[in-house]
Amino acid sequence: MGITTDLSIQIGDKILPNPVGVASGTFGYGSEYEELLDLNWVGAIYTKAVTLAPREGNEIPRIIETPSGLINSIGLANVGVDRFISEKMPFLRRLPCAIVVNVAGSTEQEYTTVLERLEAVDGIWGYEINVSCPNVKHGGLAFGTDPVQIERLTSQLRKRTSKPIIIKLTPNVTDITVIARAAENAGADALSCINTLLGMVINTATKKPVLQMKTGGLSGPAIRPVGVAMTYKVSNAVTIPVIGMGGIMNSDDAIQYLLAGASAIQIGTANFIDPQAPQNVLDGIKEYCDRENVNAVTQMKDLLI
Numbered sequence: 001m002g003i004t005t006d007l008s009i010q011i012g013d014k015i016l017p018n019p020v021g022v023a024s025g026t027f028g029y030g031s032e033y034e035e036l037l038d039l040n041w042v043g044a045i046y047t048k049a050v051t052l053a054p055r056e057g058n059e060i061p062r063i064i065e066t067p068s069g070l071i072n073s074i075g076l077a078n079v080g081v082d083r084f085i086s087e088k089m090p091f092l093r094r095l096p097c098a099i100v101v102n103v104a105g106s107t108e109q110e111y112t113t114v115l116e117r118l119e120a121v122d123g124i125w126g127y128e129i130n131v132s133c134p135n136v137k138h139g140g141l142a143f144g145t146d147p148v149q150i151e152r153l154t155s156q157l158r159k160r161t162s163k164p165i166i167i168k169l170t171p172n173v174t175d176i177t178v179i180a181r182a183a184e185n186a187g188a189d190a191l192s193c194i195n196t197l198l199g200m201v202i203n204t205a206t207k208k209p210v211l212q213m214k215t216g217g218l219s220g221p222a223i224r225p226v227g228v229a230m231t232y233k234v235s236n237a238v239t240i241p242v243i244g245m246g247g248i249m250n251s252d253d254a255i256q257y258l259l260a261g262a263s264a265i266q267i268g269t270a271n272f273i274d275p276q277a278p279q280n281v282l283d284g285i286k287e288y289c290d291r292e293n294v295n296a297v298t299q300m301k302d303l304l305i
């Protein structure tokens, strides 16, 4: 037997019990997975994006499999902030894990109004701000590609909460570190890295794009090397924690992110294939730390040669 590794991670002035979270949009509002996975030990649940009004999302087809991944153009389908609070929070707040609400909007005011309503509610650990959705016509990605807008939005949100603010970065930019630094300067507590990459599939027989929206966001193992590289670049550019994701299917994938500089990770597309994936990933991280005599999971970034 080796040492017992400290698995906790500090973000802002709050603690995540362990580094494994489940990614927004791939885990519903938690209750959908209640019978598939023991939710007691999950580090954090990042909820489906919550917007001010309910959204139906985009027309189907809005999801398609590709080699080693999938492309979605769901378009932020969700119940809206008021129903999220009345229908989804009662289940979520009973869980011991950190509940991080993924907030999305089309305007700065929509983001701030959603956050203000959530601030009045018990049981929320922090916020992940989705400025990186490639699947909506207005807002979303527009914020995530412009450092000036990111800085303004982050500081507006910062004024309204003392809970952790995590800005979720898009890889669909020329230099992700510019956006990362803008969020850090405006008071973000952490950065999530990365959202999906823009993708497209065309049916050559019909000569039509397969997705109704034509393009969507690519996720899954296909994007893992991109996510690892972006996590490496971002974590070297900022001093706040980075939460790495993109194509994590097993513990080895997750360990790559932790070695690249992530303090924590999220599991997304893998939940659709194997709902036990988060548990297996956490077990594998523990074994690795044990084998490598790592005292604290936050020290894993120092192991990269």
Ligand SMILES: Cc1cc2nc3c(=O)[nH]c(=O)nc-3n(C[C@H](O)[C@H](O)[C@H](O)COP(=O)(O)O)c2cc1C
Pocket (backbone or CB within 6 Å): 023, 024, 025, 026, 048, 049, 072, 074, 076, 102, 130, 168, 194, 195, 196, 218, 219, 220, 221, 223, 245, 246, 247, 248, 266, 267, 268, 269, 270
């Ligand atoms: C079907 C689907 C829906 C998603 N919805 C959201 C969302 O609402 N908000 C968000 O920030 N990210 C959303 N994402 C992006 C994921 O949270 C994650 O950043 C991305 O899929 C990369 O991780 P993965 O390769 O492990 O899936 C969604 C991804 C998928 C596949």
